[in-house]
Amino acid sequence: MKSIAELEAIRKRAQEGVKLRSEKGGVRVVVGMATCGIAAGARPVMMAFVEEINKRELKNVVITQTGCIGACRLEPMVEVYQGEEKITYVKLTAEDARKIVAEHLVNGRVVKECTIGAYEK
Amino acid sequence: MDLYRSHVLVCGGTGCASSESGRIIDNFNELLIEHGLDKEVKIVKTGCFGLCEAGPVVVVYPEGAFYSMIKVSDVPTIVEEHLLKGRIVTDLLYKDHTTSETMNSIDEVGFYKKQRRVALRNCGVINPESIEEYIAFDGYQALGNVLTEMSPNQVIDIVKRSGLRGRGGGGFPTGTKWEFTQKAVGDLKYVACNADEGDPGAFMDRSVLEGDPHAIVEAMAIAGYAVGASKGFVYVRAEYPIAVKRLQIAIDQAKENGLLGEDIFGTGFNFDMEIRLGAGAFVCGEETALIASIEGKRGMPRVRPPFPAVKGIFDKPTLLNNVETFANIPQIILKGAEWFASIGTEKSKGTKVFALAGKINNTGLLEIPMGTTLREAIYDVGGGIPNGKAFKAVQTGGPSGGCIPAEYLDTPIDYDNLIALGSMMGSGGMIVLDEDNCMVDVARFFLDFTEEESCGKCTPCREGTKRMHELLDKIVDGKGTMDDVAKLETLAKTIKGASLCGLGQTAPNPVLSTLKYFRHEYEAHVLDHKCPAGVCSALLQYLVVPDLCKKCGICAAKCPVNCISGVKGKEVYLIDQDKCIKCGACMDACPFKAIKKG
Amino acid sequence: MITLNINGFEVEIKEGSTIYQAASSIGVKIPTLCHDERLKPHGSCRICVVEVEGARSLVASCSTPASNGMVVHTESESVITARREILDLMLANHPLDCLTCEKAGRCTLQDLCYQYDIEESSFDGKKKKYEKDTSNEFYYADQTKCILCGKCVYVCSQVQNTDAICFVDRGFETHVGTPFDLGLAKSTCVSCGNCVAACPVGALMPKRKEKFRYWEIDKVKTTCSYCGVGCQMELLVKDNKVVEVEPVKGHSNDGMLCVKGRFSYDFINHSSRLKKPMVRKNGVLEEVSWDEAYDVIANKITEVKESDGADAITGFSSARALTEENYLMTKLMRAVIGTNNIDHCARL
Amino acid sequence: MTNGIADIQKADALFVTGSNTTESHPVIGAQIKRAARNGAKLIVADPRKIPLAEEADIFLKIKPGTSIALHNAMMNVIINEGLQDDKYIRENTENYEELVESLKKYSLEYAAEITGVEAYLIREAAIMYASAEAASILYCMGITQHTNGTETVMSLSNLALITGNIGKVGTGVNPLRGQNNVQGACDMGALPNVYTGYQPVTNTGAREKFEQAWGVKLSDKIGLTVTETFKAIDEDRVKMLYICGENPMISDPDTHHAERALDKVFLVVQDLFLTETAELADVVLPAASFAEKDGTFVNTERRIQRVRKAVEAPGEAKPDWIIFMELMNRLGYEEHFNSAEEIFEEIRQLTPQYAGVTYERIKNKGIQWPCPTLDHPGTNVLHAGKPARGAGFLKPVEHLESLEIGEDKYPLVMTTGRMLYQYHTRTMTGKTEGINLIAPELYAEINPSLAQEKGITDGEVVKVTSRRGSVTMKAKVTDRVNKEVVFVPFHWDSGANVLTNGDELDKYCKIPGLKVTGVNIEKAD
Known part of the structure; x- marks a missing residue:
């Protein structure tokens, strides 16, 4: 290694890989992955989230899973936590997931059409 | 590095590895593939988490779920429930001994609450075989800062001001040692790391090497820069295969990344290191013996001066620190001398890792700030004594440490307090003894070790430990006299005063400290022919309590040496003490609890 | 130069000298079993411990550097206690066969036990027992008598540099x-016997062709x-x-x-020596x-001189x-016979 | 030796050549090893992988008889690398330019070809020797026992001179002398050309001084050397030979020739034992051993040390000096010494180097000559400041192949030497049972590949043949020697010296070329 900058570059890259173990703040994407969710197609949704976040090298984003939220009919459901705010998306497809990453996570614009509010209307 | 949604950290320390953590990892990998989770869940083999009592340990992030005592058969449950469905498997979570509460997250576990992890900070957190993970947790940044921004003198100044003292036992101020080595004249200098952890039961050095080997590589390079050395040796005992393997991987990775070798960070500084394997002699932890062993000679201490800082490996100035000492260095550089000095007591700064064992609930490795009291360590972190037994003493400092009785439990732990109590810090062994331990037997146990491990060079240690051991044997066998006790004490003092190296000078500590605090137990053995704790078999008697005896004769039937006589249904049974071999079969057999040990 | 005080006497000595050397320089004899000026100080036997005022414990005088202002006591009560204890320990692991031991009369352990009144050991534990190694043609090693002062090992590795033992x-x-x-016999030993000469007890002894006690012999120093x-x-x-022959410290050896x-x-006493012309x-003949x-x-x-002249006679x-x-x-050749025909085997 | 033995510990580099020191001079060998282990660089040159080679930083396994080429190439490297000591050369030597010129042809490749040593090793050895602060050369018969032995020594002294490694502590050109008092014998003029203290018999002043002291007229004709004597006996020029304490039947080259000569001459032998030589004598005189008399020996570092009487001589045996004195009296020359000390007093009157030495002064420790006055402490380093002759003459010397080499019938080179356990012709060591058990018999060291070629296995009896004869001995198959070299210790009778050449002598000092003998080796029938 010939410079500090090189080390810094490695560090930045590497931190992404381990932030799960240290991150307390940031964005949490919680995918409902109980039997109901999986049956409704939660797996490809989650994979889409993982791939997209990876591709965009987003920092401070944690993807996690959870059990049954209780509204099985709305699965696949995903909750995005950011600070105090919680947005619940429902009936997602992989396509939606990529959109949520692009709009919500990157640009801070909630993908209104996928939220539980929009669906319930 | 790919992004995963979940990390499963499995302890790959020696303790957990011996309880099949390797197979657990394999099983996880198989099941992840089976369930198609291998792209989203990552299995990480880490170093020791410290709470070995609870091993094998598995922690699942991002939740931090702390699973303990995991068996291979538990793996499918964790995969199917937690990883697939997001349901934490409560049954497998660690339960606190004191509260019996189930702990969801590792952060909530009482064992960790009072700890402050500096030396062990990455153990159980990173994959020790990945330099990227180490770098992610600020690895090699200290080395970078040192090489690009600091002069060797500034580095030494920081280490001095931090107040760090040698963690191998001596407690010599580390910065001063660095300064001596820097000032010593020599065409070549060496940095050496003492990883010859010889105290039975102590494994903090092993844990660091297994869990965070890059920290040692980084620290040694920093030390090399500070003292003017370009070559480092790590002396590891061959009994630590995992540590050796991971350290070698770390060295290789550091070389590949240009963090060892020539012109590091483009600064012109060169540093290389290699591992030297030791054969596991206790005495090789003594610095001059260790140096002799690195040189390929018999591991035997030599007289000092000259100190290694002046004449060390191959007669060249050598800086020798132990693993835990080095593990603190990168943190001190990154966070500053003041930060480190703010932890601990006036004369003992920072944290210290202890290997807690014996009659204690949370057997394992703990890192606590200096100045934590013995009581806090034993009760708050260690979870207290199991089975409601009474605390008797804590033995610190390894086999040549001393036993500290209950009245000193509130002593803050630091180098000087422990010495004042007739014990020592040593490398951080901490063995808790309860009412069932006989202190004479404990002293004999440690003498058994030091006698065997004496290098044989100087008379007091070689001959004296043998005779102390023999005198203790005599006392334990009920054949001792008060003359023997007196002789034992004089002999112990001679050995302490006249031996060549630290091993001999401290070998009598178990005897001297037990004589100081538990003399009544010696007297009981000699004068009353009794072992108060009921440990010393020669002094035990099995007696039939006549009032309770139902004259059934079962005891006589069970006795393997036919030393119980009586007439079934008519006469109370009687044990012939001369013939009795104290096997206890009669007591176990008696349905009426009419046989007592005393 | 530094000045220290030994047993009440001021001693001036070169910096870097040991306490032992400082004491020797004023004739204060400190007993030792393992010291040898030719060796790097190794401090094995611990008999030479002395009391240094202000020191944490007794120090081995053979390996502790003298320092300025040091106050040393070489025969204080604590020193004597320690020495007696160490001798006691040595004796506990040493056969009491002085009556038949070939080293008797020149055994340092014997002398020190006499000096410090150790009649027998106060310990009665295990004693070591080894087979004598008599495989070398010229000396034997009896580890049963060895007190492990280490001199033989260090003489072999630092003075003789053979590393046989x-x-x-x-x-x-x-x-x-x-x-x-x-x-x-199967080692790299070159039978120099320099270890034998260093042994303070009867653990390494020359194989004797006849019996003698050390007090019966005269010693003659020669080349x-x-x-x-x-x-x-x-x-x-x-x-x-x-x-028997023993080495003496000389310039060249x-x-x-x-x-x-x-x-x-x-050969000196060999039966085939010429006894008459x-x-x-x-x-x-x-x-x-x-x-x-x-x-x-x-x-x-x-x-010959008459017939062929003096040059017909040559002397080697x-x-x-x-x-x-x-x-x-x-x-004889030049002045009496009258020839320069004299040479010797310098070239062979 | 130009420098004392203790100087070995003060050298930064040691060049040991032609000396199997740990076996021939074991106590010096131990001290060389000690110096090496304490950090001195050690260069060893020898045809055999002697024990010292194991300790060496550089070992040059040189073909026998090629030392001059090695030394010249080393000097050439030193000069090319600019490592010579110009100041010393300027102030203390002569003939430097001629030397430099003569060295030019000794390129590393040329020297490697002659010596069989790889070029880079020669270069490294040269640099190691020349870069040391103080470098000492120690040599022995491997350098001198050649028909060009004197020139080989000159090349060594050239090496020392151009690097200024002379006259200082830890340096020097140091021959290790093989016998207890070979130095004393030389000092006393037991040589055909000089009186005591190397005063030439051809020098009128010296001769007159001795004529006056001894009260007789003295011959100015240089006498015969040992090797010349045998030839002279052959030619009837010598009729009587008086041998004191020597055993040429074993130690001298070409035993068969020596035997014929000794048989022919009227022989007087004075010795401790009926040696192989004494058996041929007409008169045998029983002498006292060193343990039976008082006197002095002078060791290899010129130290005059006391010998003391410990026991009485057996039977009628007498110290040699009493025998000589009584014989002198018998011949009509009155001589009455009551002790060796009285003789020593006469010696120091006649010998400037000994003038300051008395028995009283050497009571406890010996003194190194030159010691000209009673208050002189003796001299550890010769040529201090300046070489004794004013300026060291750098005489160019050339490598010359021995005449023994190059004949198809005798394709191998036999080199002789000593072993640890035996001494010289075994008259003394051969009386010790333990010694004979360890070193019982003659043997020849031969290389495994040579052994294989000749179908010889270890321990088998082989016949070694030279132009002078054949000897059978056991084969010791070892890679200590290279394939073209055979080593035979010379201690045994009817042994190595049956094969060696006694005719070709060094032109300066008449030393025979014992280290190079052309031989062939075959399995014995």
């Missing part, structure tokens, strides 16, 4: 042996008659017979000898008187003989 095993089982305990190194040695003489000087002295008569022998030689010299002097004898032979 080493410490084997640990703790109470420690003993001096050869690699893998194969015995001296070795083998190669040109000029090693200094002492001939041990009993009843007009050389019974630093207290060493080799196998020849040390052990090959049998002989003259060849009728083709056979017959013993004659000195007078007759001189006559034969003198007559021959006169005869000897690189083995005394300087004085070489001189006299050249004088």
Whole structure:
């Protein structure tokens, strides 16, 4: 290694890989992955989230899973936590997931059409 | 590095590895593939988490779920429930001994609450075989800062001001040692790391090497820069295969990344290191013996001066620190001398890792700030004594440490307090003894070790430990006299005063400290022919309590040496003490609890 | 130069000297079993411990540097207690066979036990027992008697530099042996006997051809008659017979000898030594008187000189003989016979 | 030796050549090892992988008889690398330019070809020797026992001179002398050309001084050397030979020739034992051993040390000096010494180097000559400041192949030497049982590949043949020697010296070329 900058570059890259173990703040994407969710197609949704976040090298984003939220009919459901705010998306497809990453996570614009509010209307 | 949604950290320390953590990892990998989770869940083999009592340990992030005592058969449950469905498997979570509460997250576990992890900070957190993970947790940044921004003198100044003292036992101020080595004249200098952890039961050095080997590589390079050395040796005992393997991987990775070798960070500084394997002699932890062993000679201490800082490996100035000492260095550089000095007591700064064992609930490795009291360590972190037994003493400092009785439990732990109590810090062994331990037997146990491990060079240690051991044997066998006790004490003092190296000078500590605090137990053995704790078999008697005896004769039937006589249904049974071999079969057999040990 | 105080006396000595050296310089004798000026201080026996005011514990005088202002007591009560205790420990693991031990009379352990009134050991535990290694032709090793002062090992590795012997095993089982305990004959030992000379007890002893006690012998210091190194040695003489040879510290040998000087002295008293002059008569050498022998030689010299001149007589002097004898032979040849035909085997 | 033995510990580099020191001078060998272990660099040159080679930083396994080429190439490297000591050369030597010129042809490749040593090793050895602060050369018969032995020594002294490694502590050109008092014998003029203290018999002043002291007229004709004597006997020029304490039947080259000569001459032998030589004598005189007399020996570092009487001589045996004195009296020359000390007093009157030495002064420790006055402490380093002759003459010397080499019938080179346990002709060591058990018999060291070629296995009896004869001995198969070299210790009778050449002598000092003998080796029938 010939410079500090090189080390810094490695560090930045590497931190992404381990932030799960240290991150307390940031964005949490919680995918409902109980039997109901999986049956409704939660797996490809989650994979889409993982791939997209990876591709965009987003920092401070944690993807996690959870059990049954209780509204099985709305699965696949995903909750995005950011600070105090919680947005619940429902009936997602992989396509939606990529959109949520692009709009919500990157640009801070909630993908209104996928939220539980929009669906319930 | 790919992004995963979940990390499963499995302890790959020696303790957990011996309880099949390797197979657990394999099983996880198989099941992840089976369930198609291998792209989203990552299995990480880490170093020791410290709470070995609870091993094998598995922690699942991002939740931090702390699973303990995991068996291979538990793996499918964790995969199917937690990883697939997001349901934490409560049954497998660690339960606190004191509260019996189930702990969801590792952060909530009482064992960790009072700890402050500096030396062990990455153990159980990173994959020790990945330099990227180490770098992610600020690895090699200290080395970078040192090489690009600091002069060797500034580095030494920081280490001095931090107040760090040698963690191998001596407690010599580390910065001063660095300064001596820097000032010593020599065409070549060496940095050496003492990883010859010889105290039975102590494994903090092993844990660091297994869990965070890059920290040692980084620290040694920093030390090399500070003292003017370009070559480092790590002396590891061959009994630590995992540590050796991971350290070698770390060295290789550091070389590949240009963090060892020539012109590091483009600064012109060169540093290389290699591992030297030791054969596991206790005495090789003594610095001059260790140096002799690195040189390929018999591991035997030599007289000092000259100190290694002046004449060390191959007669060249050598800086020798132990693993835990080095593990603190990168943190001190990154966070500053003041930060480190703010932890601990006036004369003992920072944290210290202890290997807690014996009659204690949370057997394992703990890192606590200096100045934590013995009581806090034993009760708050260690979870207290199991089975409601009474605390008797804590033995610190390894086999040549001393036993500290209950009245000193509130002593803050630091180098000087422990010495004042007739014990020592040593490398951080901490063995808790309860009412069932006989202190004479404990002293004999440690003498058994030091006698065997004496290098044989100087008379007091070689001959004296043998005779102390023999005198203790005599006392334990009920054949001792008060003359023997007196002789034992004089002999112990001679050995302490006249031996060549630290091993001999401290070998009598178990005897001297037990004589100081538990003399009544010696007297009981000699004068009353009794072992108060009921440990010393020669002094035990099995007696039939006549009032309770139902004259059934079962005891006589069970006795393997036919030393119980009586007439079934008519006469109370009687044990012939001369013939009795104290096997206890009669007591176990008696349905009426009419046989007592005393 | 530094100044220290030993037993109430001021001592000035070169910096870097040990307490032991400082004491020796004013004639204060500190007992030791393992010290040898030729060796790096190793501080094994601990008999030389002394009290230094202000020090945490007793220090080994052989390996502790003297420092300015140091106040040392070499025979204080605590020192004597420690020495007695150490001797007690040594004796506990040493056979009490002084009556028949060949080292008796020159055994440092014996002398020190006498000096410090140790009649017998107060410990009655295990004693070591080893087979004697008699495989070397010239000396034997009896580890049962060894007190592990280490001098033999260090003399072999630092003075003789042969590394034939080493410490084997640990703790109470420690003993001096050869690699893998194969015995001296199979080691790299060159039979110099320099370890034997260093042994303070009877653990390493020359194999004796006849019995003697050290108090029966006379010692004569001389120069070795083998190669040109000029090693200094002492001939041990009993009843007009050389019974042993020991090295002495000299300029060229630093207290060493080799196998020849040390052990090959049998020729001195060998039965085949010439005892009378002989003259060849009728083709056979017959013993004659000195007078007759001189006559034969003198007559021959006169005869040859008359017939062929002095240069027909040649003398070979000897690189083995005394300087004085070489001189006299050249004088015989040059002044008396009258020729420069004198040479010796310098070239061979 | 130009420098004392203790100087070995003060050298930064040691160049040991032609000396199997640990076996021939074991106590010096130990001290060389000690110096090496304490950090001195050690260069060893020898045809055999002697024990010292194991300790060496650089070992040059040189073909026998090629030392001059090695030394010249080393000097050439030193000069090319600019490592010579110009100041010393300027102030203390002569003939430097001629030397430099003569060295030019000794390129590393050329020297490697002659010596069989790889070029880079020669270069490293040269640099190691020349870069040391103080470098000492120690040599022995491996350098001198050649028909060009004197020139080989000159090349060594050239090496020392151009690097200024002379006259200082820890340096020097140091011959290790093989016998206890070979130095004393030389000092006393037991040589055909000089009186005591190397005063030439051809020098009128010296001769007159001795004539006056001894009260007789003295011959100015240089006498015969040992090797010349045998030839002279052959030619009837010598009729009587008086041998004191020597055993030429074993130690001298070409035993068969020596035997014929000794048989022919009227022989007087004075010795401790009936040696192989004494058996041929007409008169045998029993002498006292060193343990039976008082006197002095002078060791290899010129130290005059005391010998003391410990026991009485057996039977009628007498110290040699008493025998000489009585014989002198018998011949009509009055000589009455009561002790060796009285003789020594006469010696020091006649010998400037000894003038300051008395028995009283050497009571406890010996003194190194030159010691000209009673208050002189003796001299540890010769040529201090300046070489004794004013300026060291750098005589160019050339490598010359021995005449023994190069004949197809005798394709191998036999080199002789000593072993640790035996001494010289075994008259003394051969009397010790233990010694004979360890070193019982003659043997020849031969290389494994040579052994294989000849179908010889270890321990088998082989016949070694030279132009002078054949000897059978046991084969010791070892890679200590290279394939073209055979080593035979010379201690045994009817042994190595049956094969060696006694005719070709060094032109300066008449030393025979014992280290190079052309031989062939075959399995014995």
